[in-house]
Amino acid sequence: MTNAEISDFFSLLSKLMDIHGENAFKSKTYSIAAFQLDKLPIVLSEISRTEIACIPGIGASVSVKIIEILDTGHLKVLDELLAKTPEGVLDLLKIKGIGPKKIAVIWHELGVESPGELLYACEENRLIAYKGFGVKTQQSIQEAITFYLSNQQRYLYAQIEPIAISIQKFLDARFSFTSVFISGSFRRQCNIIDELEYVIATDTETIQEEMSREPAFTFSKEEDGSVYYLFQEHIQVILHSTDEENTDATLFFTTGTPAFNDAFQEAFPEVSFAGSGGEEDLIFEEAGIPFIEPCLRESKASIDLAQENNLPSLIQLKHIKGIIHNHSTWSDGGFSIAQMAQACIEKGFEYLVMSDHSVSSFYANGLSIERIKQQQEEIDILNEKLKPFKIFKSIECDILNDGRLDYPDDILSSFDLVIASVHQNLKMTEEKAMMRLMGAIQNKYTRILGHLTGRLLLSRKEYPVNHQAIIDACKLHDVVIEINANPRRLDMDWQWISYAIDQGVLLSINPDAHSIRGIDDIRYGVLSAQKGMLTAKQNLSSFSLHEFENFLATKK
Secondary structure, X not given: OOHHHHHHHHHHHHHHHHHOOOOHHHHHHHHHHHHHHHHOOOOHHHOOHHHHHOOOOOOHHHHHHHHHHHHHOOOHHHHHXXXXXXXXXXXXXXXXXXXXXXXXXXXXXXXXOOHHHHHHHHHOOOHHHOOOOOHHHXXXXXXXXXXXXXXXXXXXXXXXXXHHHHHHHHHHHHOOOOOEEEEHHHHOOOOEEOEEEEEEOOOHHHHHHHHOXXXXXXXXXXXXXXXXXXXXXXXXXXXXXXXXXXXXXXXXXXXXXXXXXXXXXXXXXOOOOOOOOOOOHHHHHHHOOOOOOHHHOOOHHHHHHHHOOOOOOOOOHHHOOEEEEEOOOOOOOOOOHXXXXXXXXXXXOOEEEEEEEEOOOHHHOOEOHHHHHHXXXXXXXXXXXXXXXXXXXXXXXXXXXXXXXXXXHHHHOOOOEEEXXXXXXXXXXXXXXXXXXXXXXXXXXXXXXXXXXXXXXXXXXXXXXXXHHHHHHHHHOOOEEEEEOOOOOOEOOHHHHHHHHHOOOOEEEEOOEOOHHHHOOHHHHHHHHHHOOOOHHHEHHHOOHHHHHHHHHOOO
């Protein structure tokens, strides 16, 4: 069991104690414990029970509960609270902006026990009569619930990927007598996946017969030559039936969006779509155009480029040379700078840009001016040891409410690179958001604009911005726009990449890594960037160490 999983026990315990009105002091103790356990450098499951009791800052009560969790996989006091908490109330904890104390009022005083009931209560204006709630709070809760309910049974690409691969392997084995190909939005590398689609070269009767032997798949319906299932009761899986002769055509039409497919047929009405092998090459050969990668089959735009023989050479993971935008134990990261650097070296990267949080991010242990100097001294020492690998001195600087960055110019000038991002007060009108972002872009020390819209996919809406105006301003002030590769962000969205490229704005795929494992998120940024037709030449983190140093030198 990981520290994070143990931490989750204490976090949930604290929240449920607040909801049930139990001892506030104990609740706070468990909340603090959850935070501390998640940041521990040692793995609790790998040390002795005696050592657990001796960890500084972990009291006797918490130690006993940690040992109980490790020994039994349960926490009795938590199980007791869960037993008397309706499932719908637990669902309320998943909704952004509704904390345990508000849930206590919603449940105990309104009698509401689910997100659906709460949405109805908001529509009836029933919340505003209670202490701690007003018209604005009710509106925010209503919007949050609507967003939450609209995103059920939807998955981040990174979440669904291992499941998609395991289902592919299962289908390959179950239908070993024929061909199976993954299709749909997953094949197009979409950020969010609603269902998994596969093409199987056999009839629907055979599909249903073979799948009936697997209890993890629940039959839903058969429609238009496709069989629908629920995998593990919540993931929709569509199996498209075809035959060997039409495999290419079926794979083609189930991969592209309707807009792409219609545009293709209009542009090439004589194409027969007959072929074999399930790789669709013959379709594009017959049309007389280069192969269009599945990730580009969203609209007519890629067809136009293919007809002009002007499809770009898409960026690949191997093109990433440096890891830009990372956090260490100096702020809210889980590993030291030395550990992050060593991991980058082992993964074959040429440099690391260390960008811990700035002073305004107090909740993330943001760096004071004194600590900045100490960190930079540590980086100097490490660079002497790690040559030719290099660590660059950076900061993820908070964009304040008025658009300023939260350090004076003399401190900003001490960094090799400043990334400017919004982290607080994210509920903004477009006017407010644009004022803050434009202020940061115009700051002469800003080199990269971080996670442009502040979104967390399926969790938090983006604040509204005028993307074209932002991109134009970045062009004017020579600011790079980040493609944040964290699979929960993928921000800036791929749909704006082409416009940025057309304007000559440099982009940068960055992992925003808070751990060694987080470095590997760079792959999801690459997959998303491919959909926007990004090339290695247009990506800052594809610059070699020498090229990156030259880039920084031109900005000083």
